[in-house]
Amino acid sequence: MTKTIKLVLLFLGLWICLSITKPQTAMAQASAATSGSVVGTVRDQTGAVILGANITIRNSNISLARSIDVNSEGFFYFAQLPPGEYLVTVTAPNFKDSKEKLILGLGTTALLDTTLQAAGCVDCDVIEVIDSTLLNQGKTESSTNIDSKTITNLPINRRDFIEFALISARVTRDASPSQGVLTTSGLSINGQSARSNNLSIDGLSNNDFGSGANLSPFSQESVQEFQVITNNFSAEIGRTLAGTINIVTKGGSNEFHSNLFAFHRNNDISARNAFSAVNPEFRQSQFGLNFSGPIKKDKAFFFSSFERLLVKQNNILTISNETLEAIKRQGFLQKGGVIPFSVTNTNLFLRTDLNLSSNDTLWIRVNGNSSYNGALEQFGGLVGDTAGGIFRANDNSFVLNNTYFNNNNLVNETRAIFSRLERQTTPIGTQPQVQLVSLEGNVNFGQNPILPQKSRQHLYQIINNTSINYKNQNIKFGVDLFSAKSLSGTLVSQFVDGSYSFSPLDFSALTGISGLPSFSGLEVFDPSLRTPAQKAFLSLLATNPNNVFPGFPKGVPLADLPLPRFFIQGFGDPNISITGSVFSAFLQNDIKIKPNFLLKVGLRYDLTRLTNAPDNNGNFSPRISFSYNPKNLSKLNIAGSYGLFFAAPLGVIAAPVENFKRGFKALNLLFPFSVLPLQLAEKRFSPGTQLPSQVDFIPQLSFVSQIDRNFLASYSQQANVNLNFSIAPSTQLTAEYTFVRGLRLISMRNINPVVRPLLTDPMGSFVNGRVDPSKGTVFNIESAYDSYYNAFTLSIKHRLQNKIALLASYNYSKAIDNANDFSLLLSEVGNSLKPGGERGLSLQDIRNRLVFSGIFDISYNKTAILKNLQLSSIVTLESGRPYNLLAGMDLDLSGDPVPADRPASLGRNVGVLPGFANVDLRLTKGIKFQEKYSLQATLEVFNLFNRVNINEINRIFLPDAQGNFNLPKQENGRFTASSDRFRGSFAPRQFQLGIKVSF
Numbered sequence: 001m002t003k004t005i006k007l008v009l010l011f012l013g014l015w016i017c018l019s020i021t022k023p024q025t026a027m028a029q030a031s032a033a034t035s036g037s038v039v040g041t042v043r044d045q046t047g048a049v050i051l052g053a054n055i056t057i058r059n060s061n062i063s064l065a066r067s068i069d070v071n072s073e074g075f076f077y078f079a080q081l082p083p084g085e086y087l088v089t090v091t092a093p094n095f096k097d098s099k100e101k102l103i104l105g106l107g108t109t110a111l112l113d114t115t116l117q118a119a120g121c122v123d124c125d126v127i128e129v130i131d132s133t134l135l136n137q138g139k140t141e142s143s144t145n146i147d148s149k150t151i152t153n154l155p156i157n158r159r160d161f162i163e164f165a166l167i168s169a170r171v172t173r174d175a176s177p178s179q180g181v182l183t184t185s186g187l188s189i190n191g192q193s194a195r196s197n198n199l200s201i202d203g204l205s206n207n208d209f210g211s212g213a214n215l216s217p218f219s220q221e222s223v224q225e226f227q228v229i230t231n232n233f234s235a236e237i238g239r240t241l242a243g244t245i246n247i248v249t250k251g252g253s254n255e256f257h258s259n260l261f262a263f264h265r266n267n268d269i270s271a272r273n274a275f276s277a278v279n280p281e282f283r284q285s286q287f288g289l290n291f292s293g294p295i296k297k298d299k300a301f302f303f304s305s306f307e308r309l310l311v312k313q314n315n316i317l318t319i320s321n322e323t324l325e326a327i328k329r330q331g332f333l334q335k336g337g338v339i340p341f342s343v344t345n346t347n348l349f350l351r352t353d354l355n356l357s358s359n360d361t362l363w364i365r366v367n368g369n370s371s372y373n374g375a376l377e378q379f380g381g382l383v384g385d386t387a388g389g390i391f392r393a394n395d396n397s398f399v400l401n402n403t404y405f406n407n408n409n410l411v412n413e414t415r416a417i418f419s420r421l422e423r424q425t426t427p428i429g430t431q432p433q434v435q436l437v438s439l440e441g442n443v444n445f446g447q448n449p450i451l452p453q454k455s456r457q458h459l460y461q462i463i464n465n466t467s468i469n470y471k472n473q474n475i476k477f478g479v480d481l482f483s484a485k486s487l488s489g490t491l492v493s494q495f496v497d498g499s500y501s502f503s504p505l506d507f508s509a510l511t512g513i514s515g516l517p518s519f520s521g522l523e524v525f526d527p528s529l530r531t532p533a534q535k536a537f538l539s540l541l542a543t544n545p546n547n548v549f550p551g552f553p554k555g556v557p558l559a560d561l562p563l564p565r566f567f568i569q570g571f572g573d574p575n576i577s578i579t580g581s582v583f584s585a586f587l588q589n590d591i592k593i594k595p596n597f598l599l600k601v602g603l604r605y606d607l608t609r610l611t612n613a614p615d616n617n618g619n620f621s622p623r624i625s626f627s628y629n630p631k632n633l634s635k636l637n638i639a640g641s642y643g644l645f646f647a648a649p650l651g652v653i654a655a656p657v658e659n660f661k662r663g664f665k666a667l668n669l670l671f672p673f674s675v676l677p678l679q680l681a682e683k684r685f686s687p688g689t690q691l692p693s694q695v696d697f698i699p700q701l702s703f704v705s706q707i708d709r710n711f712l713a714s715y716s717q718q719a720n721v722n723l724n725f726s727i728a729p730s731t732q733l734t735a736e737y738t739f740v741r742g743l744r745l746i747s748m749r750n751i752n753p754v755v756r757p758l759l760t761d762p763m764g765s766f767v768n769g770r771v772d773p774s775k776g777t778v779f780n781i782e783s784a785y786d787s788y789y790n791a792f793t794l795s796i797k798h799r800l801q802n803k804i805a806l807l808a809s810y811n812y813s814k815a816i817d818n819a820n821d822f823s824l825l826l827s828e829v830g831n832s833l834k835p836g837g838e839r840g841l842s843l844q845d846i847r848n849r850l851v852f853s854g855i856f857d858i859s860y861n862k863t864a865i866l867k868n869l870q871l872s873s874i875v876t877l878e879s880g881r882p883y884n885l886l887a888g889m890d891l892d893l894s895g896d897p898v899p900a901d902r903p904a905s906l907g908r909n910v911g912v913l914p915g916f917a918n919v920d921l922r923l924t925k926g927i928k929f930q931e932k933y934s935l936q937a938t939l940e941v942f943n944l945f946n947r948v949n950i951n952e953i954n955r956i957f958l959p960d961a962q963g964n965f966n967l968p969k970q971e972n973g974r975f976t977a978s979s980d981r982f983r984g985s986f987a988p989r990q991f992q993l994g995i996k997v998s999f
Contacts (some may be wrong), residue, residue, distance in 0.1 A: 025161070030526040034203040034248055034401075034413075035080040036104040037474075040112035042070050042090055042251040045445070049074025049748055050116060053092040060085040061253035063298040064355060068407055071471070076907035079467040079474065080403065080411045083225050083248055090114045101648070103147045106248055107227040115651040139295075140600055140625035140639045142231035142720055142736060144168040148224055149805065153855050154872050155922035155940045158309060159220040159263070159286060162187070162199075165245055167853040167874060168228040169793045169809035170738065175881050179378030180389055181425045182652060182823055183213045188844040189230050189243030190740045191789035191815030192716065196647050199241035201247045202365065202399060204461050204886040208578055209484035213423070214222050216369040216395040219307035221290040222260060224250045228757075231720040231738055232625050232641035235586040235602030236465065236476060239648035241716035241742060248333040251353040251363060252301030256293035256999075262286070263938075271988035273316050274948045280314040280338040284992075288347075301353045311343040312581075315380035318983045319445075323438045326526035327445065330430055330562055331683070334445040338558040339385040341374030359406055376425055377448050381952040381984035384428030384445030389452075409469035411665045419459040427451040427899045432498035432569075432677075432684045437521040437888040441954030441983060442899050444508040448496045449568075458758030472592040480584040484651065486577055492655040495570035495666060496679065498684035503565050504899045504958060505671070507537070511548050512759030518961070522673040524563045535559040549672050549763070556675065565673035565890075565898060569684055572664030573692050578651050580610045596629040606646050606713070612654040613707050618713065619646045640719075648712040653746065653781050653822055656705040665691055668776070670763060700767040703777035705748075712783050717741040731798045738813075744786035747819030750832040750895070752778040757893035766895060771833070777895060779824060784835065787817035787842060793802065808852040815842035818908075828884050830908065831892070840908035841882040848879040868926035878916040882909035885967070885975060888956040903957045903965040911968070911975040913953065918986075919944040938994040941988060953977045 042053040055076045058065040061084060083106045088096040095116040102110050146164045156163060165171050165187055173192035174184050184194035186205075195212030198205070205213045227249040229237070237244050267282035288307030295302055317336050324336045345367070359505040370393070377389030397419040405411040433446040465478030502525045507516035517537050523529050529537075538559040545552040588602040588744045600623075607618035623643030630636055667685075669676065677684050685692040722736040757768035767773070791813035798806040807885040818838040820826050831837055860866035885906055888899040902908070921941045928934045943949075957965050968975045 003141050005790070023469075032759075034082070034106075034415075036083055036106060036248070038078040038081060038086070038088070038102070038112055039109055040076060040114060041060065041074045042076065042092065042114050042116060043074060044095070044116055045118070050092045050095065053090060053116070056089045057081070057093075058087050058089070060087055061255075062251065062353065062355070063254065064302055065358070066405060068409065074118040077409060077474065078906040079469060079476075080405070080413055082251075088112060089307060090116060092116055094119050105147060105227075106225045107143060107246060108139070108145065108230070110990070118378040128532045136614045139637075139724075140598070140627050140641050141229050141233050142169075142738070143227055143229040143721065146228065146809070147224050149855065150853075151220060151223060151225070153870060153922070154853060154874060155920040155925065155942065156220070157920075157942055158284075159307070160217070160791075161220045161223055161226070162224075164213065165228045166876070167807060167851055169736075169795050169811050170230045170791055170813070170923070171228060171243070172417075172844065172846055172849065172878070176821055177826060178378040179821075179823055179826070180448070181450065183212050183376070185214050190718075190738065190791070191813065191842055191844045192242035192740065192742055192787065193745070193821065193844075195650060196240060196242040198237065198244040198648070199247070200237075200244065202249055202401060203246070203415050203463065204399060204415075205482060206247075207239075207455070207461070207648065209459065210455065210655070212648070212650055215419070216367065216372075216397065217345065217347060218247075218249070219288060219290075219305045219347045219349055219365065221261075221288060221305040222249050222303070222308060222351075222367075224248050231718055231740075232623070232643055234476075234600065235588045235621065235623055235677060236478065238480070238584050238606055238621065238646065239482075239582060241645045241647040241714055242740075247330065249349070249351060250292070250303045251351055252292040252303045253800070254293075254294050254297055254301070258289065258291045259996055261277050261849060261994065261996040263992055265990050265992040269991040269993075271946045271990070273988050274985050275318055275983070276316045278337060278338065281312060281340065282314065283310070283312040284534040285310045286826075287418070295352070297927065299355050303349075303351045303353075305347070305349045307347045309343065309345040312340065313343070314338045314340045315375060315378070315385070316984070317379070317384060318381050318440065319384065319443055319481040320438070320440050323440065323443055323522065325437070326522055326529065327434075329526055329528055332434060332446065333429070334384040334386050339379065341385075341388075342372070343374065344372045346370045360402070360404050362400065362402045366397070367399075368394075368396045370394050376451065376911075377427075377451065379428075379431040382441050382443045382954070384429075384443075386445045387433065387448050388430065389425045389448055390428060391423070391425045392729060393421070395421045411465075411467045413463075413465050415461075415463045417459070417461045421455065421457050422539075423455045425451055425453045427497075430497070431682075432500055434525075435501045436525055437501070437503040437899055437956060437958070439520075439522070441956050441981075442886070442888070449495045449499045450493060452491070452493055454489060454491045456489045457484055458487065461483050467775050472956040474590045476586075476588045478586055480586075481581070482584075483579075483581040485579045486651075488575075490576055490578070491574040492659060493570070493574045494656060494664065495568045495708065496574070496687050498567060498569040500562075500564040500674070501566040501898050502562065505563060505565065509759070510762060513548075517799045519563070524565075527560050527562065529687045530559070536823070545672065550761075551763075552672050555681075556672070558672065558675065561675045561678055563671060564674040564678070565671050567669040567677055568666055569677070569687075570664060570666050572659060572690060573662050573689055574659065576655055576658040577628075578611045578654050578658060580649050580651050580654075581608070582648065582857050583607045596631055598627040600641075602624045602643075608649045610649045610654055611652065612657040612707055613649070613711055616712060619713055620644075621646055621715075637724040638722075639724065642717070642719045645716050646716060649713070650746070650822075653707060656779075657707055657781070660704050660706075660854065665697060666702045666704075667691060667695060667697060668703065669695075670701065670766060698776075699765065700770065700773065700776045703779060703836075705779045705781065708780050708782040708784070710783075711781070712744050714742070714744045714746055714783055716743065732796070734795045734797075735795070736791075736795075738789070738791040738792040738793065740787075740789040742789075742817065745784040745785040745787060745819060746783050746822050747785045747835075748779050748781050748822045748824060748827065749829055749835060750777050751780045752776070753832050753894040753896070754896070755833070759893075765893065768799065781822060781854075785817065785819040787815065789813065789815045803857045806853070808854075809850070811849045812847065813845075814847065815845040816840065817842040824897075827897065828886065828902075828908075829896070830900075830902050830905075832894070832896070838908050840910065843882060843909065845882055845909075848877075850877040851875070868928070870926070872922045872924070876916065876918045880913040880915045882974075883911040883953065883955055883977065884909050885911050886956050887965070888958050899956055903959065903967065911955070911977060912971070913977055914950050917947050917954050918949065936996040936998070938992075938996075940992040940994065941989065943989045943994070946989035948988075949986040950977070950982050950984070951986050952982075954981040954983055954996050
């Protein structure tokens, strides 16, 4: 019996035992991906429960009402309530009615213990406002609620509300290099890959099935609230090993409302980029509106929004003039300096809510998004714009949600989505790609090797969940079916227009013959930079090359040609067909063992299928957590949890394998044979589905991609302990320890490198010196990697009515892993046969992080100009992230792509970048006209102090003539980065002006 089955049986046994335990008091706590809950008791002034009391809860905006009686212990429970404002009315014979207002947050449970006064009591009606997010004593998960006030009032770049997740503890920006069509979600949670999160909107997936990125962007106007859960979520939530972000959209109400807004910024009110001698043109405009209201009062409502973004901006290239001149002399196209591009995005949203009956609701949502990005495959720094890619997308979705409830505490919810996605990324450059190791670093220009790409797919998902409250338990169970299918026209390209690699060349090391000259990267690339001695050697070599390079033709003018180390070009059918599906089921039971002790036990099952990946029998995810409130410390709550969390399959790993199954072949020419395509008119062979007739295909010089036959789903073990202390009714302090162990993480490595290099016969090394001499390079996609993340977090939350709202957290953490990503373009492995030797600091490691966000009412009502003033800010301070030092050469002659090898046998990611510091500020002035009309003017400043936050450096440290490396200085055992190696930075200070009109 496997350990997993034993663990599952143990949890089931514990579940059954706890389920039949006699309750000490009747109280439950539950949360869901789209809703909140209200629980409480009804007692008289002596503390005795009032049997027969009735509780009615009514949504203030749409007249949605539910009514139940307390049970035999005076307890009541409302499950799966949409977030919003509610009026709770409690009635009982011989007692005076009680009415209370509450604001219910997403994924939270409001605790509402009511004491009724005797019917003869005078002036006993008290209306109390309750903020449920600060009263959520039964909370066991680590989460942050981003409510509508936060979304509306904090400074936000491009109104991309997902970035508000960064104000949560243990959520950071993805540190992986930009990957264009293979982009990630952009957020790393608990030090894990940014592909491992789950973003859900209205309880349904909004994740790119291929890469794990976020799908269609939504207008900020259409978002009511969202919740960032970083640890120990319930069994209802799956397909993530890191964290989850739950978003709920807005619906209409019984009153008409509308907002019209516009925001603008430009280079005239923005600072100059530190890497540009001029302040280039920059224009960004964002405008839109929303309109909502009733279709039929109390019965049907609508909410609609439109938003458009227009950006004209520039990226700064830091390629040296010397390198640019060399590029020009060799007939390649690449400009330097300031390179313009544009971005546009249009979003439409419509939602209709229907109250079908007193216990049945239905809402339908339709949304569409059209996007254009002139730099999705990013350029700038040492990456030329000719290596960039232009992205176009049209995404459309149809969603419905039906919720049924009865007076017996049963709630059933059905959600469904259908999405049609069309995305295309085309290359900017049309010449072969060039990778050139120059003095300033690894320079890239020419057509991106993985472009063009086109994706056409349908996504389907249907979920059905049922919640039942029984005595001291809240039981929830459900099923979830997700399916993704690529449509005709989907294509994935690999090196279709060719790729050259130029790096320093030492002929003595290459041939084993002492006394031969060596060439720098630029001298290899540009013949005009060679010395007379170098040219004479190459001319002599060209007269009789067979002595050194058997089979190479005589008379090729080597002295006058670039000398690439490799040339790769792919041939075959780029069209592919990929399907994937996930079936999930879960069972969750939240049990109130004692009045001050809540236990949650959950079990989830996920069965996945993916084209080209081996079948599996599914995965069980047991989860357990508790919440304890010591009787003698009523302001303290202690919570802890442990569970398993499985990631979703990623379709992108199946795509290159599909290419090879359809007959794709990669032609790889080594030096000196790599110079031959340079003599052709287009510096490459004619693209097509067939190999060129004039070249022999040698399998040992090619490569293939495959998915390991033992491939399994990635997962994590998560453990968390937190202490939550209420300093005051409006202030909470939290201390947490978090442990995350990532297992079976996905990456790619070459399992057939050259292990017997022949100095006198480089070609023979590749043909006969591999692990398996019958094959070429084999890129094996494996689930064989792991990670460790330990974090201690302190956070404080303060809310003082409508005057102040503060959230701050400090995180001390360490993230360790042994793989960056599965992308071949990011492979920087020292020895691919010893993946264990890659263990080191993760790119996501940020040792110290402090983030503060606050909203302050600074109005001074005695002066008109100072009325209705509000100030808000986000401050982020981070210590430096790791970086990987590279040698720029294949030091062990194993056939690694340049510049993978590390200098001086250094470990992985042993460098450290400068730290990050940023302050964003927003000032808002409101003006009211009559009762229902208002105008709001805003001034936002991003990067207030214009700090130069470095995001790119030259990581290549070439050896000198004696093979020594001039490494940077060390601090605390880590290599720093000197300012002469800085190559790029985040945006400088930018001002933005905005206006919003509301009624």
